[in-house]
Structures are given as structure tokens and as C-alpha cells.
Amino acid sequence: MNETKARSDDMNVLLNGLWKENPVFVQVLGMCPTLAITNSVKNALAMGLSVIFVLVMSNALVAMVRKIVPKQVRIATYILIIATFVTMVDYIIKAVSIPLYKALGAFIALIVVNCIILGRAEAFASKNTVWKSILDGFGMGIGFTFALLCLGSVRELLGSGTLLGVNVLGSSFEPWVIFLLPSGGFLTLGAWLLLFGFWRERKMRIKADKEATS
Amino acid sequence: MSVSVRAIELNTSPHFKAATSTDAIMLNVVYALIPVCAFAVFTFGLSAFLLILTAPLACVLTEHFFCRIAGKESTVGDYSALITGILLALTLPPSLPLWMAAVGGFVSIALGKTLFGGLGQNPFNPALVGRAFLQAAFPVAITTWSPALWPSVWSTDRFSHVLLPTLSLPFMKAETAAGYIHPLSVDGFSGATPLTMMKFEHVNTSFSSLFFGMTPGSTGETSAFLILLCGAYLMYRKMMDWRIPVGVISSAFLLSALFYALAPDKYPPPFFTLCSGGMMLGAVFMASDMVGSPFTPRGVWIYATLIGAVTVTIRVLGGLPEGIMYAILLGNAMTPLINLYTQPRVYGTHRELRNK
Amino acid sequence: MSQTSLLFIFIDSFIINNIVLMVFLGICPFLGVSGKLDTAFRMGVAVIFVLLVSSSMTYGLNLLLIKWHAEYLRIISYIVVIAATVQLVEMFIKKSSPGLFRALGIYLPLITTNCCVLGVAMFQTFREYNFAQSMVFSLGSGMGFTLALVIMAGIREQLNLADVPSIAKGTGIALMVAGILSMAFMGFAGLGTL
Amino acid sequence: MWQFLGSGARKTFSHGVHPPESKELTQAKAIRRLPFAPEFIIPLSQHTGAPSRPIVREGQEVVRGEPIAEAGGFVSVPMHSPVSGVVKKIGLARDVRGGMSPAIFVRQYPGASQEILYGTHVDVDTMTPAEIVKAVQNTGVVGLGGAAFPTHVKLAVPEGKNVDTIIVNGCECEPYLTTDHRVMLERAGDMYEGIRIVKRAMGAERVIIGVEHNKLDAVERLRQCKPANLDVTIEIVEAKYPQGAEKMLAKALLNREVPSGKLPIDVGVAVFNVATLSQIGELLPRKQGLIERVVTVSGPAVQHPGNYLMALGTPLRFVLEQVGFSKTDAQLILGGPMMGTTVGSLDVPVTKGVTGILAFPRGDSRLARDEKVYACIKCGSCVQACPIHLNPSTLGLLARKQEFDTMVESFHLMDCFECGCCSYVCPSNIPLVQHFRVAKSVVRDRKASAS
Amino acid sequence: MTADVQQAVPPVKVDSGNSLHMVGVMTGVGTICGLLIVVVYQLTLPAIQHNQATIVRESVFEVIPKAQSQAILAVDDSGTLTQLESPEGTLPKLFAGYSHSGELLGVAIEGSGRGYADVIRVLYTYSPEKKAIIGFKVLDCRETPGLGDKIIADAAFQENFKELDVKLNAAGDAPANAVVTVKHGTKALPWQIDAISGATISSKAVGRILNDGARRFVPLIEKNLDMITKAGTK
Ligand SMILES: Cc1cc2nc3c(=O)[nH]c(=O)nc-3n(C[C@H](O)[C@H](O)[C@H](O)COP(=O)(O)O)c2cc1C
Ligand SMILES: Cc1cc2nc3c(=O)[nH]c(=O)nc-3n(C[C@H](O)[C@H](O)[C@H](O)COP(=O)(O)O)c2cc1C
Ligand SMILES: Cc1cc2nc3c(=O)[nH]c(=O)nc-3n(C[C@H](O)[C@H](O)[C@H](O)COP(=O)(O)O)c2cc1C
Ligand SMILES: Cc1cc2nc3c(=O)[nH]c(=O)nc-3n(C[C@H](O)[C@H](O)[C@H](O)CO)c2cc1C
Ligand code: SF4
Ligand code: SF4
Ligand code: SF4
């Protein structure tokens, strides 16, 4: 009984970041990498994995030290911890593939200032157990990656006619170059937000209708 | 005699109204554009005709569709969507695949207008939003030109044949560049507009060709003469603010005269600047869209000068042969700021008065 | 124009490769602080200020890192220096000019987590700019940021009076405007290269 | 410089509009007296300020020109009986806005001669300014230019203020109206007498008469009969609406701007309408009261348009019967088409502030009615029409969102004097002035309930 | 804050013990972080160096057809060449490629310049034997996909670099003819580059990069030909 409750609690923490409090679509945080590196699914995936790694690790470490860190240096400590893991990711990616490193550009380093990570350290990990914090980091990271993939897949599909580099739309498809350009990034994210807004509104309207009839 | 009045109307002052109304203004702009369209069809043939049919149709349908979705009365009756469509078509190359023109029309209205709340509320010129989208999405197709089919080619074939890319299948690649001119077999067409020839080869085009529109270019931009004439009609009817075209044209003239004076062999002469590319169409019909332009007396001049100057800067120093579209969009973007900082001084709020 | 000339670096960072609209740095404040013109302008000024100070600090820091062969500490040391700089700037302004502090004060802490500060520092390092180039680059970037922010704020203030559909209100419409602005800024591409 | 080229260096203000004037219908028609109606309605609140207090009983007999109500305070005036007859009742009468307000009903004696038996001669030259103010109040004269503000209040220059220039307003910028025009042509002598009195009362140095350039015959006439001992300048100003508004006139003639929220007197100016002055000049030396005024009756639905001298209190129905009015579907306007009010009932009387009665058949092309309202297309026509240099476009958008505070603080809503130029030009048919009236009253109510 | 709430919250003590604790924690966290970074740095260093070297090596082999071995030469400001072991340092570098038998096949030169969107970096080969550029590869480019990025793979464009004439003038201090990019379809001379239609700007940028490089390095290579040839045998 108690155990199932705990498990569903864990599940909630995990799913929270994925959907209800999706960092990109709902909280509108971490916009720069979201827009800058999503012109292909591969980049989006790499960035997503990097952020998951940094989020989970930094959340874990922050939760570990949360009781001993004095209030005055809290933020400084968090930034230090985050920067450490970002540096690690930076080197790991370089070791894996230089072209990938080039494609992601300075945006790996910029994970340091990604508001999502500092935000989760501050809002969640500093108040919760290590396990919960890891789950939260993972959930948020997955949510972020999900958003990146939403953008990346649309932009790659329409912009190059491919997905993960594989030609999907056929060779005579005319690619819409704009989706690979900066403005296409803004427009695609804007379009997703509009779509979610539309869904939300429709759900609310249906709910209101139901209430009215009952 | 006894007076009896059955229905007396209660109304608030003023009880008089000036005669012009918004739909009348819009309708007159449509009238003013008809000669330009007709000339485009005459110059470029059937493809231009289909283009001028497709883009407005897409715009009007999109507007109607979104009004229906929002549960509002359809606003296609104010003719503004029609203008957007016609102007969009006039800024596209005649051989553009029709499906791309339809995409452009949809984007113009959906992204450029409806999203901001419809007529009058759009910060940017909808037709140019559509064109900028197409330019960024299909940069090759939108810089593929076909020759003006008069006065050198008098064959009437152009009215019965379409240029090959026009009927490309939706979302499919346009026919290859080689096939563009094929059905009309024009000799010696280099596929360049006067602007690209000037920019990349420093080749000048004769004044009369430019002024009367015997050059390749976007469907409706070629005849400076006709555009000025039709613009003059609107200005005469007081349905267009004359200050904007005058401001754009004169600032472009002055700046390009300056460049020309500095290096006549490198930069185009000022009259070339005015009559080539989309300068005239943009200055007369697009910069003057009051929705995206400032309404303060000083603001109008600032806006117009900015557009003229940015256009010449992009043409002369930039990477692209043409810049009027970007210049107008930037002018639109600056409009709220310009309006704010050029608010006229309200009567009775003189600084000296306030100190009293 | 030479691509390393100061004028070119300035124009490039100011409008051609505008840091917000083309490079995608500083998007969060661009979306978050562009509701009001007045606030936007102050935020912009604060960012220019912090950029100039922090990029001169990181320029010196980078020289030390190279000398000590400790490039692997770049990210961590940059962010620490930037955070400290912002703190110092805040304290300095508070002491020296209470008026300016009142105007800019609340924006300064936000800037620490604004990625354009770290981003500019990183870019100037990757591009191996010398000191003058770095300063011009950060000035141009800061002004580009301010330009984009102020234009956006002007448009958003105007849109407050428009009938924007409810599903698009807020971030959605801001992103769409940003997309159109980004298209408009594409016109400057290649400026000064032909 | 542009003004110089455009309008031959005529003095004027910037912005404003040129509605079709249509004055030719009545401008050549001499003032004619309208017959007395069988019954008169004299509202106690025909002027701005406190209502008058009746001093007659029901059933009492009154003589033409006899006071029937006294001033209800300093900013108020007495009323005089327009006819010889009997007070039928003192009760509620329909007013222009469709509501009811207190009035004195007087029934005419059909056989009465209607001679004015009231009044004595007084020597104005021996009166002190304070005595003149009192005497003007006793005549019951209020601003006949339309605002009906008690004239003696304007004459009483407060301590510490000084009026150096008196402006006589002969602009009559509203379309159709020609009463001031006729007054200047036919009653110039009385008007000069009024000017002399007012000048003495206020101790002003200078008098300027401003007349629009569409009334050059009036200018000619005024020049001819100008008394030699009276120093008056006559200036021609451009015919443009709202040239007659006192703020615009001060700007055009003296290049002085009345500061926002202040009165003309704060820049040393007082403005009087020509009809107001001619009444003072006529009534004050005889110690009589204001009982009639000149009204232009015009419009396409009127058979005999003209300038009629009417006893105050004449019901509209009677006026229309006399001038020939046959339509059953019409719009009736009291005042001019730009600022006047429509009336909802024919039982409304002619009052001191009524300058004209206009009748238009339904569907007249000039009328603003039933037009489709479009969204504001930011054309800026309104911005270029507003004489106060406000921004009606943005004000209109703000009003739609009920952002009243922004309207007041950033866009000077309270400086709008409701001239209607913005609504007149708006191609999208947005009822801008109406929005501003509502906004202003909301703001005033809020302020009142806050204090 | 009301008085009783203030009493309820114990005032934060800023005594020396607290700040000692602060410094302690920061040092602790700092140490852990530093350790982590150094460990990762050490672990990934060989792989990164290997990757970098491989990329350069492979690119060089790509632009020098049939080359089997290579030598790296740094050029300093005075124009002297020194052989390097690995492609490090900030000096401009030349990469000489040799056949199986040690014969010099070509010298790869790196160049960069501003294109349409951003800087374009390229690697190209000068063949002392043919006195021409015989190989070309784009290392880095952010040109518009579909337009400018055709310079990477467009076959017709690559055709330009099969043998692009850069032979030296009589004095031997500069190429006899400047490399120029001409409009698509108008190439007539061996030192001209035929532009890609629709990407004239990017094509011109490539022409400029090659011309600048040729002016600087071709005379240098010709002067030091012996030394370069020998470098292969080391
Ligand atoms: C509350 C109030 C007080 C006024 N006080 C004075 C005054 O002291 N002196 C004066 O010359 N006019 C005074 N006026 C009259 C105005 O200046 C003005 O003539 C009057 O409102 C009619 O102007 P209009 O017809 O242009 O609307 C006052 C008006 C109002 C409404
Ligand atoms: C929009 C507007 C237009 C006016 N036009 C005239 C006019 O043409 N003639 C006039 O006598 N008064 C006009 N007035 C009223 C004057 O402002 C002013 O109140 C009047 O001249 C004062 O004289 P009075 O109190 O004797 O009527 C106008 C007022 C407004 C607000
Ligand atoms: C969105 C967009 C992207 C562009 N990208 C490039 C580019 O990457 N490289 C380039 O040389 N020109 C680019 N251009 C410039 C135009 O294609 C330009 O007209 C062309 O370079 C010169 O035309 P031509 O080759 O047809 O004579 C771009 C234009 C636009 C609108
Ligand atoms: C003089 C004038 C110029 C116009 N120019 C444009 C234009 O360039 N693009 C456009 O979409 N609509 C144009 N319109 C139509 C209309 O104003 C436009 O669709 C609005 O932007 C829609 O809110 C114009 C209208 C007028 C009266
Ligand atoms: S605090 Fe974070 S989310 Fe808010 S504006 Fe700043 S960077 Fe963006
Ligand atoms: S009532 Fe009309 S005509 Fe008379 S003054 Fe006022 S606005 Fe002018
Ligand atoms: S009604 Fe008010 S806002 Fe409109 S024009 Fe007149 S003063 Fe200006």
C-alpha cells in the first residue's frame, strides 16, 4: 500500500517534467539551445542527452550537499556544480565526435546558464532527497529532450526532407529551407505553442460544456 | 398643418461623416492595381495570369477559413485580403510554381494578419511577410527569372503556354532551370534581372527599358511608369499618403546619388536605383500601407527615409541584389517606436506653459 | 571590408548576426522582459554594461588560462567570473549612483543567468579576438540585443491593444513576431562582403 | 510656410476639417420673426450652472419680459417670460436628452399685443465693473455661441488675473448655421455697444473680432459701422472647423495656447460670441431680459429655411409647422451637425443655447448612420484632424480595452473637447468621440467617488 | 514583518564560525568539482587529440589524391617553414602529401574568408608539378542549406578544382593571373571559377579565399620546394 503510493509519487515527479511542467512548452525556459540546435534531430538528441546528464548529475549532487551548504553561497555552489558537469559533457562530446561538437557550437557551454538546470537545483533538488532529485532531473531532462525532438523533427523533415539523416519525403520533395534558418526556429516553436494553446482551450471548452450540461 | 414624426433618430455628434470609408479605400487600391496586373500578364503571359489568380485566391480563402474557425463574420468583404494577395503575386517571379504562391498567400494571411487579430492590427505588411517566408523557404525558385516577352518577342504563344515550373506538383521540386524558358525559346536570356546584372556584373540597363518595364523581374514590379501612374490616382483620391512614396523615393535617390558620386563605375546611377527592382512597387503600394506605417506627421518622414536608406544600403553594400522587402519589414518593425517618440505636442502643453 | 576590422565586427554583431535574432542567445530575457518598452530599454542598457565589463574580465582570464595551460577550466572559471562581475557591478552602481541602481538594479541579477553574457565571452574566445575586437564585439552584441528587445517591446505594447487570438497570447505571439523579425534581419546578410 | 502657400496667409490653427458648409441655404436670408406659439416651455436649467428658481405661481399672469425666475446662485441667471400670458404650471418637461427636467409652462393670451413693457434706461458709462457684472446677470444673458455659460461669470475677472484681449467670436464654423452671420450684418450696432460694455467691465486693452473668410460681407459691414471711438481690430480667419472654438481662436489670432486644464483667462483672453455681445448691447442699457434669440432653421427636410427670431420656449413642433416640414422619417439636430444634439421629441423647446434647428431626411448621404464599423486601420486621418493634437487612434484602441488610466496619463484624454473632427474623418466609422465621452465621464465619476 | 514574527525567526548569525563553515563547504565542493573535471579531462584527452589529428589527416588525404603519407609545416611571419609533429599552435600550416615512393604530390593549404552567412573554411591543394590547384574541400561552412552549401558537394563546382591555374609570374613573387569567380556558365580561362547559380556570393567568397592563399603561399612553396620534398622522407 505504502509502497505503491511511493511509486506513484515517483512517477508523478517523473511525469511532471515531461508534460505538465514541460520546461520548454510550459515554463518557457532554456529557449536558446531549444531554438539554436534543433535544425536536425541528431543535434537535438545530442543536446537533449547532454542536458539530461547534467540535470541528473547536478540535481543529485545538489541534493547530497543541500543540508551542509549555507544559504549565502547556495547559488554560487550550484553554479559551480553545474559548470563542472557541463565541462565534462563538453569534453565527452569532443571525444566522441568533433563534427558533432562543431554542430552544437558554444551551446554546450551555455548549458551552464540554462535556466532549467539552475531552476531545478534551486526549486527542487535543494529541498528533496537525492532519489527524488534524480527522478526530477531525469523527468525534466526528458521533457526538454521531448521538446527539442518536437522541434528538431519538424525542422529537419520540412527543411531537408530527412529524419536523422535518412531521406523520408523522397528525392523530388522541395525542401523548405526556412526551417533550417533562425526564423524557422522561432516560427516552429511558436507554432507548437499555438497548437498546445489550441488543445488546452478546446479541452477547457469541452469541460465547460460538460459542466453546463450536467 | 400638423407635423408628425414617426421615427426620430437619436444619435451622438458629429452627425456628419466624410465620404471615404475603409472598404471604399481598399476597393480603389484594387482598381489601381488592375492596370499593373494587366501589364504583367501582357509582359509575362499566361503564367503571370495564373499567379495573379492563385495568390489572391489563397489569401481570400485563408481569411475566410480563419474567420469561420473563430466563429466571426467573414471579413473578406473589406477587400484587404484581396489586396494582400494581388500585391503578393506582383512581387513574385512570374515562373514561380503556383503551389508556392498558394503557400505564400496562406502564410501572408495566417502568419501576417489573422494571428494579430485581423485587419488593421498586423504590425508587418502581410504580403511581405508571405514573400519573405517564400524567399527564405525556396530561395532558388524565387530568384529564377523569366524574360519580359515584349517588345522583342511578339509571339502570342505566351498567352497559350505556361512556363514550365508554373504547374509543378505541390511540394515537389520545380522543373529544372534549363526548362524555364523552353516553350517560348527566347534566345540569349541570361536569367538575370537588371539588379543582379548590376550587382554581380556591373551591367547597366537602359532607362527606357527600366521605366516602361521591358525587363525581367517580379511579376508586377517592372514598369515604374505604370506603378507611378496608378499610385498617382490613389494619391489624387486622397486614399494614400503621398508623403511615404515621396519620402522613400527621395531618400533612396539621395543616398544612391551619393554613392554614385563617390564611385560611378562601381555603383548604379540614382535613376537606375529608383526604376529597377521592387523599389517603385514597394515605395508606392507597400510602404504606404497605413497599417504598418506611423501616423504621426514627423514619424511618416522618418519611416520613409529609413526605408529608402536601408534599401540602398542593402543593394549597394549588402549581399543581396534587392533590399526593399527587408527595408519595409524593418520599417514596420520600427513603427511602434517611431509613433511613440514622435507623438505631436498636445495643444496647451508647451514646456513654457507647463512651467507657469 | 576586412572581417577582422573593428567596424565590420561591430556591424556584424549588431545587425548582421544579431545575437538574439540570428545567433539565438539571450532569448529568455528577449521573451520575458519585452512586455514593456521602458523595462526593455533598461534591461538592454544593463546588458550592454555587463557585457563590456564581463568580456574584458574574461579576456584577461583567458590569457591566464592559456598561460597556465588550464583551458579545461574555461567554462567554470568564466561563469564564476561573470557571476562575480555582475555582483561587483551591482555593488558599484548601488554605491556610486543610486538613481542608476534604481533603474537597473533589479535586472542585474537576472543577467547572470542570461546566456548571452557567457555566449559572448565564449565566442570572443573561439574567434581569438584581441582586446579591442572583443570590446567592440561585446558592444555590438549588447546593442544588437537592446535593438531587438526594444523593437519587440514596441510591437508587443502595440499588440496589447489588438485582438490577438487567445491561444496565441503571450509567448506564442512573441515567438511569431521574433520569427518575422528574424526574416527581416536576413536582409542584412552579406553586408560588407561584396 | 505651407500655410502661407495653401491658404493665402489667413490666420488659423493647425489640423481641423472642412465639412461641406451648406450655408448658402440661409446666409442671404434676413432675420424674420417667427409667430408666437400658443404655449411656451421655459426650462429652469437652460444654462451651465445652477438652475434658476421660479418666482411665479401657477395661474399667475405674466407680461412679456417680466422676470419669472431668479438666479439660483452666482453661476446662474434669471429667466424672463417670453410672452404675455398665464403660468399654466410649473412642472417637468421633456428635455433634449429624452429625460424630464423642471420648467415653467406659460400659455399665451391670444389677443395680447406682446409689446415689451418691461425695462428702463440705464447709463452704462457711470456703472462700475461690479455693477456691470450684476446688470449682465440680471439680463439673463448666457453664451449664445452654444455653450450657454453665464456671461457675467466670465466678466467677473478674479483677483490676480488680468484680461488684456477680448476676442469676439464671429467664426460660426459649423455647417448650415448662419445666425452669427446675420447678427453681424443686421445688428452690428448692438454688438459694438456690447463690446464697449464688456471691454469696460473687464478693463481689457484690445478687442479683436475674428470672422471666417466665408463671411466677407459681414467683415465689410463690421468695418463700415465701427464706431470711431472704439478701438477694435477685425481679423479674417480661415473657414475651417472648429475655428470657432475659443482655444483655436486664441491660437489663430494671438498665437496663445490655453494651458491644458486651464481657462482662456489664464492667458489673458476672454472670448464672446457676437450674438451674446449684441444681446448685451441691446438689453443692458434698457435693463431688459433675454427673451428671444436668432436661430437658423435649415436642412434638406425644411421647406422654408431661414434665420428666425424666436421667443425662447417655443416648442420645436410649432417651429417645424411654421417652416414647413413634411417628412415623417427624419433626424432633427439642435445646433450644428458637428456638435449639436439629436432630439427625441418634438415637445422640446428652443432654449438660450440653441443656435440652429436642422432636419435631415433619413438616409441623407452626409449623415453618419448605420455605417459598418471596421477595425482601426491606423490611417492617421484622425491624428491629422485633431485640433488639440491628440492621438484619437490610440485613444480609441485604449478605450476599447477600457484602459482609461493610460488614456488620461499618457494620451491626454481630458484635453479632448469633443469637437468630433476625429469621428468625422475616420474611414472605419469608429465612433471615437463617443468613446471619449464615455471614458471621460467614467474617469470623472471615479474621481468624484474617490474624493 | 510584525514584531512577534521577527522574534520567531532567529537572526542569522554572521560570526566567524559560520563563515568558516561557508569557506569549508565551498572548498569541499570546489575540490570535488575540480577533481571531476581533471579526471574527465585526462580520460578524454587522448581520444580528443586522436580525433583532431584524424580529421586533419583524413582531410589532407582527401584533397591530395593518392597521397600515402604527409608532413605538417608551420609558416612563421618571416616566411620560414618548420616541420611539426602534430597540427597544433596558431601559425598557418601547410600539409605536404607524398606518394608511396615519397614523391611530393601536392601541398594542402588551409584558408578562410567571409561567405554569405559566416566564415567559410576550406582546404585546397597546390600541385608544384601542375602549377595548379588540384584539390578542394570545405571544412566548415554555415552557408544557407540548399544554396550556399552547394559549395561543399556540387559536382560542377568541384570540377573547377581539378586543375585551377595559379602558375607564378616571371618574377616568381605572385601568381600570373588572379583567381576569379565568374558567373555561372561563363568560365573561359583556366584561372577562372565557374560560380554556382543562386550562390554567387558563396562562390565568390571561395574565389577570394583561394586567390588570397595563392598569392601568399604559392611563391613560398615554390621557393622552399626542396625542403618540402625532403620533409616527406623524414
Ligand atoms: C466650471 C467652469 C468655470 C468657468 N469659469 C470661468 C471663469 O472664471 N472665467 C471665464 O472667463 N470663463 C469661465 N468659464 C467658461 C469657459 O471659459 C468657456 O467659455 C465656457 O465653458 C464655454 O466654452 P465653449 O463654448 O468653448 O465650450 C468656466 C467654465 C466652466 C465649465
Ligand atoms: C468645437 C467647438 C467649436 C466652436 N465653434 C464656435 C463658433 O464657431 N462660434 C462661436 O461663437 N463659438 C464657438 N464655440 C464656442 C467657443 O469656444 C466659446 O465658448 C464661445 O465663443 C464663447 O462665447 P459665448 O460664451 O459668448 O458663447 C465652439 C466651441 C467648440 C468646443
Ligand atoms: C534566404 C536566403 C539565403 C541565401 N543564401 C545564400 C548563400 O548561402 N550563398 C549565396 O551565395 N547566396 C545566398 N543568397 C543570395 C541569393 O541567392 C543571391 O541572389 C545569389 O547569391 C546571387 O544570385 P545569382 O547567383 O543567381 O546571380 C541567399 C538569399 C536568401 C534570400
Ligand atoms: C495604400 C494601400 C497600400 C496597401 N498595401 C498593402 C500591402 O503592401 N500589403 C498588404 O498585405 N496589404 C496592403 N494593403 C491592404 C491593407 O491595408 C492590408 O491588407 C492590411 O495590412 C491588413 O490589415 C494596402 C492598402 C492601402 C490602402
Ligand atoms: S530569469 Fe531565466 S527565464 Fe527569466 S528572463 Fe532571465 S533568463 Fe529568462
Ligand atoms: S455652435 Fe457651432 S457654429 Fe456655433 S460656435 Fe459652436 S461650433 Fe461654431
Ligand atoms: S473629439 Fe477630441 S480627440 Fe477627437 S478631434 Fe476633437 S479634440 Fe481631438
Ligand code: SF4
Ligand atoms: S481615422 Fe479611424 S481608422 Fe484612421 S487611424 Fe483614426 S481611428 Fe484609425
Ligand code: FES
Ligand atoms: S537566455 Fe539563452 S537559454 Fe535562456
